[in-house]
Amino acid sequence: MSTATATRTPAPTHRAGGDSTLTGTGTLIRFILRRDRIRVPAWLAAITLVQVTAPSTYEGLYPTEADRLNQASVIGENPAMKAMTGPGHGIDGMYTYGAMMGNEYLGFMVIFVALMSVLMVVRHTRAEEEAGRAELVRANAVGRHAPLTAALVATAGTNVVLGLLVALGMGFSGVDSIDWAGSFVFGAAFTAVGLVFAGIAAVTAQVSQYSRAAAGMAGALIGVAYGVRAIGDVSDNGLSWLSPIGWAQASAPYVDNNWWPLALAAAVTAALAAAAYTLSNRRDVGAGLRAERTGAAAASPLLGTPAGFAWRLQRSSIIWWTIAMFIAGLAYGSAVDVMEDYADNQTIQDMLDDIGGATITESWLSMIIAILAIVCTIFAIIAALRPRREETSGRAELALSTGLSRTGWVGTHVAIAMLGGAALLLVSGIGIGIGAASAMADAGFFWHVLGATLAYAPALWLTAGLTITVFGLVPRAIGLAWALLAYAIFVVYLGGLLQLPGWMQDLSPYTHIPRMPAAEFTALPLIILTVIAGGLVAAGLAGFRRRDLEAT
Amino acid sequence: MAAISASALAKRFGRTVALDGLDLRVEAGEVHGFLGPNGAGKTTTIRILLGLLRADAGQATLLGGDPWGDAVALHRRLAYVPGDVNLWPNLTGGEAIDLLARLRGGLDKRRRAELLQRFDLDPRKKGRTYSKGNRQKVALIAALASDVELLLLDEPTAGLDPLMEVVFQDFIAQAKAEGKTVLLSSHILAQVEKLCDKVSIIRLGKVVQSGTLAQMRHLTSTTIEADTAQPVTGLDALPGVHDLQVHDGRVRFAVDGAHLDGAVRALGRFGLRSLTSQPPTLEELMLRHYGDELHTNGTAAAAGSR
Numbered sequence: 028m029s030t031a032t033a034t035r036t037p038a039p040t041h042r043a044g045g046d047s048t049l050t051g052t053g054t055l056i057r058f059i060l061r062r063d064r065i066r067v068p069a070w071l072a073a074i075t076l077v078q079v080t081a082p083s084t085y086e087g088l089y090p091t092e093a094d095r096l097n098q099a100s101v102i103g104e105n106p107a108m109k110a111m112t113g114p115g116h117g118i119d120g121m122y123t124y125g126a127m128m129g130n131e132y133l134g135f136m137v138i139f140v141a142l143m144s145v146l147m148v149v150r151h152t153r154a155e156e157e158a159g160r161a162e163l164v165r166a167n168a169v170g171r172h173a174p175l176t177a178a179l180v181a182t183a184g185t186n187v188v189l190g191l192l193v194a195l196g197m198g199f200s201g202v203d204s205i206d207w208a209g210s211f212v213f214g215a216a217f218t219a220v221g222l223v224f225a226g227i228a229a230v231t232a233q234v235s236q237y238s239r240a241a242a243g244m245a246g247a248l249i250g251v252a253y254g255v256r257a258i259g260d261v262s263d264n265g266l267s268w269l270s271p272i273g274w275a276q277a278s279a280p281y282v283d284n285n286w287w288p289l290a291l292a293a294a295v296t297a298a299l300a301a302a303a304y305t306l307s308n309r310r311d312v313g314a315g316l317r318a319e320r321t322g323a324a325a326a327s328p329l330l331g332t333p334a335g336f337a338w339r340l341q342r343s344s345i346i347w348w349t350i351a352m353f354i355a356g357l358a359y360g361s362a363v364d365v366m367e368d369y370a371d372n373q374t375i376q377d378m379l380d381d382i383g384g385a386t387i388t389e390s391w392l393s394m395i396i397a398i399l400a401i402v403c404t405i406f407a408i409i410a411a412l413r414p415r416r417e418e419t420s421g422r423a424e425l426a427l428s429t430g431l432s433r434t435g436w437v438g439t440h441v442a443i444a445m446l447g448g449a450a451l452l453l454v455s456g457i458g459i460g461i462g463a464a465s466a467m468a469d470a471g472f473f474w475h476v477l478g479a480t481l482a483y484a485p486a487l488w489l490t491a492g493l494t495i496t497v498f499g500l501v502p503r504a505i506g507l508a509w510a511l512l513a514y515a516i517f518v519v520y521l522g523g524l525l526q527l528p529g530w531m532q533d534l535s536p537y538t539h540i541p542r543m544p545a546a547e548f549t550a551l552p553l554i555i556l557t558v559i560a561g562g563l564v565a566a567g568l569a570g571f572r573r574r575d576l577e578a579t
Numbered sequence: 580m581a582a583i584s585a586s587a588l589a590k591r592f593g594r595t596v597a598l599d600g601l602d603l604r605v606e607a608g609e610v611h612g613f614l615g616p617n618g619a620g621k622t623t624t625i626r627i628l629l630g631l632l633r634a635d636a637g638q639a640t641l642l643g644g645d646p647w648g649d650a651v652a653l654h655r656r657l658a659y660v661p662g663d664v665n666l667w668p669n670l671t672g673g674e675a676i677d678l679l680a681r682l683r684g685g686l687d688k689r690r691r692a693e694l695l696q697r698f699d700l701d702p703r704k705k706g707r708t709y710s711k712g713n714r715q716k717v718a719l720i721a722a723l724a725s726d727v728e729l730l731l732l733d734e735p736t737a738g739l740d741p742l743m744e745v746v747f748q749d750f751i752a753q754a755k756a757e758g759k760t761v762l763l764s765s766h767i768l769a770q771v772e773k774l775c776d777k778v779s780i781i782r783l784g785k786v787v788q789s790g791t792l793a794q795m796r797h798l799t800s801t802t803i804e805a806d807t808a809q810p811v812t813g814l815d816a817l818p819g820v821h822d823l824q825v826h827d828g829r830v831r832f833a834v835d836g837a838h839l840d841g842a843v844r845a846l847g848r849f850g851l852r853s854l855t856s857q858p859p860t861l862e863e864l865m866l867r868h869y870g871d872e873l874h875t876n877g878t879a880a881a882a883g884s885r
Contacts, residue, residue, distance in 0.1 A: 135749040237668075237707065321703035330674060331681030340667065420667040425718065428659035428731075429682035430631050487879045576631040 051169035055177035059151050063181075070187050074136065074217075078342045081132050082205050085124050095122045102130070111258040111362075114267060116279035125281025128197070133216055134256065137275050138249060140189065140217050141224035144182050144247040148228035148506040151178035152251060154238035156313050175229060175307055182225040190218030209281035212289075215276035216475035219292035220278045224249065226299025233306035236315030271295070277372055302468035333431055335437035340417075341410055345447050345461030348406045352399065352451045356458020359395040360476070363388055363465045392463060392476060393545040395538060397519050399455045399485035401512065405492050407448035408508050411494035413440045414571075415505050423493065424578045432574050437495065441564055444491040456480030472544075479543035486536040491516075492563030499570030511536075581640070582607040582760040583628060584730055588637035590623055590784075597623040599784035600637070605762055605777075610755050611763040612775035612863065620784040621764040622662060625733050628762075629659060642729060651701075655684045656731040658722035662737060662764075664714040666706030672717045673702025679721035695875040697746050712738035723750050730754060730761045736770065748774060762763055768861040778861075780868055789870050792861070797836040799859040799867060803843070804831045808850030 060067075076350045089095045100121035102115055109115060113134045117126025155161040161174060194214025198207045224245065231244040252270040259267030260276075267273030277288040310316055329335035364370055414437050417423040427436060459480065460473035494508035501507070515535040518527065532538045539552040583605040590598040598620045605611040613621050613660030626632040629639050630650030639646050640793070644653050666675050673695075695702055700716045709717065715738045720732055720884045736747050744767075751774050753787045754761060765771050771778060772792065781788040788795060805811075819838025824831045834842045846854075 081760050091596070197670070209822060267624055320705075321701075324671065324673040324702045326670075326677030326681070328675040329671075336678060336832045338680070339670070343669070394776075421663060422667060424626075424661055425659070425664065425679065426682070427631060428654060428661075429679055430655040430684055432653055467827070571632075575633055576626075578626065578631070 033500070041108050046168070046170070048170035048172040049176055050171040050173060051167070052176045052180070054255050055164070055173055057168070059177055059181040063147070067147070067191070068183055069184070070139075071192060074139055074143070074189060075192045075196055077341055078132065078136055078193050079200055079219075080256060082128060082197065082200045082202035085127055086202055087510060089124075089127070095127070097123075098122065098127070098332060099433075101304060106261045108362075109261050111498070113256075113276045114260040114263075114273075115336070116276070117282040120282075121204075121254070123206040123281065124202050125206070129209075129213065129276065129278075129280045129282060131211065133182050133280070134253070134272050134276050137217060137220035137272055138253060140186070140221040141249045141252075141271075142246065143189075144186060144221040144225040145228040145242055147182045147185065148178050148225050149232055149242040151181070152229065153232040153241045155175050157236070157238050160362055161311070161313055162335040172304060175232075175303060179225060179229055179303075185405070186218045186225065189221065190216075192215040193217050204281060206281065208284055210285045212278050212286065213280035213316050213448050215286070215289050216278050218278060219278075219289040220275050221298070222296040223274075223292050226296040226303070229303035230299055230306065233303055233310065235318050236313070247520045252492050283564050328371065331461020334436045334442075336426075336431075337413075337436075337443055340413065341440070341447070344409070345443075345450075348403075348447075348451055349454050352403060353458040355402070356399060356460075357462045359399065359512040360392075360459035360460075360464075361466045362395075363391060363463045373538030388467070389545040392459070392472075393479070393542040394519075395455075396476065396480050396483070397540075397542065399459065400452060400480065401516055401519060401537065403451040404450055404484070404487045404515075406451055406510055407444045407487050407491040408512060410444035410543050411441060411491040412498070412505065412508060413444075415502060418502070418577055420577055423530070423576060434568055435569055437498075437568060441491065442495075443493055445488050445560075448487045448491060449481070452480050452483055452487065452556055453477070475544040478548070482489065482553060483537070485553045485560065486515075486540050488560035489556050489563065492560035492567070493568030496563045497567070498568070499563075499567030499574070500573070522561075580607050582609075583611075583639075583641055583762060585624070585628070585639040588624065588627060588639060589619075589635045590627065590632065591635060596632070596784055597690055598627075598637075601784060602786050602789075603779055605760060606787070606814055607760050608755070608758050609776040610751060610761040610763060611850070612771035612778040613781065614766065614768070614771060614778055614861075615781035616766060616869065619781045621781060622733055623780070623784075625731050625762070626658070627733065642777045645804070652850070656727055658683060658688065658725045658727045659731045660718045660722050660733060660735045662734040664711075664718040666709065666714050666717060668705065668707035670706050671703055672700060672706065672709060672713070674716050675706060676702065676721040676724065679718070680725045683725045683727065685726060686724045687726060691720065694720040694723055694750070697749075698743060708839040710738070712743070714738065717718060717740060718741070719747070719772050723754070728759060730759060733764045734762065734766070736765075736767065744770065768865065772861050780865065782868055788864075795797070795864050796858050799864060800835045801832040801839055801859065802831070802833050802857040803846070803854070804829070804857075805846055806825060807846070808852060810847065811849050814842070814845060817845055821878075864875075 037136040053538070066423065089098055099115075099118040102112055103118050112132040115130055117123065117130065120126070152161075164174065172261065191214060194210045197213055199204055199209035223443045227248055228241065228245040231248075232238075232241045235244065252272045256267040256270040256273035256276065259265065259270065259273060267277070271292060274288040274292045278285045306316060327335075330339055417426065423436075427433060456479070458475040463476055464470050464472040478545075490508075490511055493511055494505075497505055497507045515537045518532050518535040519537060536556055538558060539549060541549050541552070581604050585601060585603040588598045588601040588603075589596075601620065601624060603613075603624065612790055613624070615621055627634050627639060628646050630646045630648075630653070633647055641653055642656055646653065647853060654786070666672070670678065674759055676691065680691075698716045698720060700713060702721065704713075706714070706717075715735060719732075719735055722732070729783065736744050739747065751761060751763070753758065755774075761774075761869070762772065763775060775792075777789065777791050778795065779786045779799070781787070800819075808828075810828065811825055812833065814820055817838065818841070819835035820832050822831075822833045830846070843854075
């Protein structure tokens with residue numbers, strides 16, 4: 028400003044468009060798209076691909092009308108199946124492939140859509156505040172509501188794109204009964220669930236000060252939504268109308284093509300967003316609505332030991348996993364009697380025969396034990412990755428500047444990964460055993476199932492051991508730890524269906540576990556896997572002792 | 580006996596040279612200031628001394644042992660405070676203090692209580708709720724409450740307020756009185772001037788100067804200001820005198836340590852009314868080593884903006 032005009036006090040000026048609480052939203056949206064330029068397309072591609080390949084898979088699974096009607100009667104007569112699928116629109120008629128997609132796939136797939144939305148909203152709201160970056164952004168010419176608005180607009184846009192991709196992919200699939208009108212309702216159902224959970228995450232991001240808690244609360248609500256619709260669909264009492272997943276299924280794509288339940292979802296999304304804005308006005312940047320509790324002023328005697336220290340860091344994770352695995356085991360174990368209904372279905376016979384079981388029940392048990400064992404391995408990998416997380420967060424630097432040795436530090440976490448993983452197998456086995464023994468009214472099942480589940484421990488140990496090898500030798504490539512697990516899942520699910528050659532199946536450690544109760548017990552593979560696991564841990568520890576600690 | 584001795588330490592990260600033949604000697608029982616701007620190699624040096632990084636070349640001895648091979652045994656005899664303290668989000672500050680001290684081999688409970696009170700830290704809060712300054716307090720209290728011979732402190736008070744800075748200085752003085760050795764990396768020059776017996780200045784991965792402040796000052800110039808009865812003449816012809824300014828019977832100049840005596844004698848002949856002498860500040864010592872870098876950066880930035 029020149030001295031000639033300095034004497035006049037300039038009136039506050041409004042630029043074209045005005046400065047509002049939304050100023051800067053557009054820039055922030057572009058920033059979000061830039062930051063998520065790989066993550067979001069990956070989510071969209073994964074969800075779309077899994078969904079649009081489903082109709083042709085179903086053509087193979089249920090080739091004839093008789094197969095489809097059999098499936099309809101299995102679902103119609105069995106509450107457990109209804110709980111796992113949907114309310115059953117179209118099962119009283121022809122139960123077309125379209126109806127099957129709406130009833131059996133939609134409810135399951137939208138869980139991932141909800142998860143994508145929750146993570147995306149939290150990542151761009153609470154996580155930014157927690158890291159202190161939001162403060163930096165808000166200090167610029169950015170309105171109070173701009174970050175939340177940008178996150179919601181970007182997430183909503185992502186869900187709209189996802190809905191379109193799914194609708195187009197389904198429409199072009201060319202499978203009988205999958206028409207365009209139904210495909211657009213189907214895609215819109217994906218979008219609707221994504222929107223509602225974006226709104227839910229926007230609210231939880233205001234409540235908690237921590238992004239993990241915000242995502243956890245919203246994530247738990249996804250589970251609640253699924254559970255509520257399961258109970259509602261089984262008891263047929265309208266309870267499903269309390270669940271966003273229930274609304275998606277109520278749209279009954281390819282059967283009734285109802286748009287109005289999706290309109291309900293849109294209205295609820297608007298209400299949730301409004302609630303999030305209201306809550307955000309009542310708090311400061313970085314603060315939550317809930318105050319943080321205080322804890323102990325001094326450490327317990329256990330915490331001062333290396334093992335106690337590692338246990339303390341992993342304790343809550345172990346507790347939650349234990350509860351979840353027991354419930355999952357119980358649920359899958361109880362479903363065992365349903366399997367007898369599939370005795371006539373050729374494809375399911377093929378899938379299970381591959382295991383070489385005596386009865387379809389035993390084959391089914393072998394299958395679910397393998398799947399739950401792989402899920403337990405996820406815990407073991409996460410636990411074995413803990414040293415890496417501590418390293419990249421800079422906390423390892425402080426811990427390893429004390430009398431804690433590198434070997435002792437990693438070793439305690441490895442022990443928790445391996446023993447904790449084995450304990451989860453035990454708990455899952457107990458769950459499946461109780462479920463199966465009571466469903467079949469045969470106590471003998473319990474011990475068979477328990478032994479069969481525990482037999483997976485060596486495969487779990489090997490996977491955890493590989494994680495430590497990667498950590499010790501090539502820490503930057505830590506993602507490799509997940510590759511073996513992904514491969515194992517691929518082999519377990521599709522190895523039989525795709526007729527993979529033997530050597531490809533043998534690359535997965537899980538292939539070598541005797542598939543009890545369908546197959547006989549053999550000790551040798553278990554011993555070999557355990558020895559390899561030990562060698563991998565030793566290699567990882569040796570590598571870690573020799574390398575620099577990476578610090579920020 | 581030297582508590583720390585390093586010679587010709589070298590370390591590179593990919594194409595970046597972090598240390599380029601660094602020599603450092605810290606005697607037992609001394610408080611040694613480790614000065615240099617960000618990126619000079621202070622933290623890398625300390626991490627090598629802790630055995631967290633392995634030097635590419637050179638020798639280092641810490642408390643008579645090998646920092647890499649004897650890491651665990653040495654760590655029981657020292658305590659470290661990183662410049663950027665990261666705490667476990669679900670452990671309280673009190674738990675973190677106890678954990679770190681116990682993993683070093685035990686803590687003095689009375690000292691812990693005193694430190695908590697003097698540093699005004701609430702030990703019941705979870706790690707994730709502490710500010711940067713409070714996280715630093717947690718690591719400092721854990722270090723100062725541990726019974727150790729050597730303290731490695733990497734910019735330990737960067738997040739502390741001036742009141743806490745005073746508390747920190749008290750405890751370092753106390754540690755020195757107890758015969759502990761302290762390596763204090765810092766760029767707060769006043770803190771170093773107050774606490775340190777010796778100083779090493781590091782630049783681009785090398786120690787460019789090391790010694791007591793008195794020794795260093797002798798190598799640089801003292802600023803003299805004087806009021807005289809008669810106008811001062813001929814001073815600029817004396818050896819070691821520069822930046823001479825004469826103004827209304829007031830004279831101001833800088834003189835090298837070795838020529839101070841001659842300059843003051845010469846000044847006396849003009850009838851001294853008042854005389855002040857200012858020893859070089861640490862800033863001036865630092866700028867002697869970094870002045871050219873500031874200059875280079877200035878031109879580089881100008882070139883970059885074109």
